[in-house]
Amino acid sequence: MTDETETRTGWPGIVLIWAVAVVGSAIVAGLAFGGLDDWFEDDSWLGVFGALGVVLAVSVLGTLAVQLASRRPAGFVGRVSASIAGAFVVVAVAAAIVAPVAAG
Incomplete structure (x- = not known):
């Protein structure tokens, strides 16, 4: 069983990763809405998803x-899972937002 204090002290790292995902997704979305067509030398409409x-x-x-x-080994899997799941949700929402722009 995980101690309550160990779960609480893991939140700053989790929120930091979510913030990284939000900022990165916002930059990509801003560039997509700004009309950038060439993503990592991929000029297809799928480049934004890359x-x-x-x-x-x-x-x-x-x-x-x-x-x-x-x-801190205790709660490692839970903290990693929460960080990655949150980042995935953020990126998925950003992908849904830029889909109409990417498809042209």
């Missing part, structure tokens, strides 16, 4: 770095 995939990848790697840096 950029959002990079945001999700950075969030996953950031999650592992932040949670390993905390040096």
Whole structure:
């Protein structure tokens, strides 16, 4: 059973990753609505989703770095799951928002 204090102290790292996902998704969405057509040398309409995939990848790697840096093994899987799930939801919402613009 996980101690209540261990769950509470993990929230700053989780929220940090969610913030990274929000900022990255906002940048990609802003560029998509601004008319950027070339994403990582991919000029197809699917390129914006590749950029959002990079945001999700950075969030996953950031999650592992932040949670390993905390040096608290208790609750590790729960904290990592919460971070990645939240980042996935943020990126999925951003993908739904940019879909009409990406499809042209």
